Amino acid sequence: MKPLTIAIDGPVGAGKSTISDEVAKRLGILHLDTGAMYRAVGLAAVQNGIDPRDEDAVCRLCKDGRTQVDVKYENGHQITLLNGVDVSAAIRTQEAGSAASAVSRYQPVRKMLVARQQEMAQQQSMLLDGRDIGTVVLKDATVKIYLTASAQARATRRRNQLLEKGTDVPIDQILSEVNARDYQDTHRAVDPLRQAEDAVLLDSSSLSFEETVEAILNLVEEHA
Numbered sequence: 334m335k336p337l338t339i340a341i342d343g344p345v346g347a348g349k350s351t352i353s354d355e356v357a358k359r360l361g362i363l364h365l366d367t368g369a370m371y372r373a374v375g376l377a378a379v380q381n382g383i384d385p386r387d388e389d390a391v392c393r394l395c396k397d398g399r400t401q402v403d404v405k406y407e408n409g410h411q412i413t414l415l416n417g418v419d420v421s422a423a424i425r426t427q428e429a430g431s432a433a434s435a436v437s438r439y440q441p442v443r444k445m446l447v448a449r450q451q452e453m454a455q456q457q458s459m460l461l462d463g464r465d466i467g468t469v470v471l472k473d474a475t476v477k478i479y480l481t482a483s484a485q486a487r488a489t490r491r492r493n494q495l496l497e498k499g500t501d502v503p504i505d506q507i508l509s510e511v512n513a514r515d516y517q518d519t520h521r522a523v524d525p526l527r528q529a530e531d532a533v534l535l536d537s538s539s540l541s542f543e544e545t546v547e548a549i550l551n552l553v554e555e556h557a
């Protein structure tokens with residue numbers, strides 16, 4: 334039987350990762366957070382003293398298998414590997430995030446990572462989340478979902494997450510960061526973030542975590 338493939342795309346702060354984790358867990362399938370792979374390439378640039386905005390240098394670093402990004406699973410959890418080393422924690426810094434945003438604009442980087450993502454999704458049922466899953470990586474996914482929320486709702490969620498960690502950042506600052514990331518993701522030349530024509534739009538602005546998870550599970554049931 335053909336593996337079940339679920340594509341979830343959407344802007345920053347829509348809760349894709351945590352929601353995807355939970356949906357995959359309830360379905361008993363693996364979740365591939367593709368953003369982690371772009372973060373690993375961003376980290377590789379930083380570790381090699383390369384400016385992530387230097388396209389030629391980053392692409393040279395990825396050529397001939399010099400930068401191997403891979404993923405393995407332990408107890409259902411994704412471990413992201415850079416040249417065989419577990420970088421799951423190291424890629425979560427602000428620095429790796431902005432490096433990821435820069436390197437994700439380059440075609441050779443995307444080509445390398447998309448090939449690996451497609452290979453994984455062919456082998457088993459999977460849920461992939463990212464920016465180009467429904468439009469590029471899994472064009473014939475079983476279900477495609479474009480998960481979004483208003484910029485205000487996403488900024489408020491982000492502010493509350495930071496408050497829980499003891500950091501108080503003004504909402505206006507977070508909102509302008511969210512708007513800047515949205516602009517970057519939707520305006521880049523290569524594979525910009527956009528809703529696939531056959532994706533279902535799910536706006537979670539006024540939905541709880543549980544309601545969002547259930548809405549996705551219902552969509553999966555309808556399409557599978």
Ligand code: DC
Pocket residue numbers: 345367368369371372430433434435437462463464465466518
């Ligand atoms: O989802 P995230 O913040 O971990 O993603 C890190 C960066 O990678 C983000 O700037 C967008 C980019 N990205 C991408 O271009 N394509 C994907 N499929 C996933 C992430």
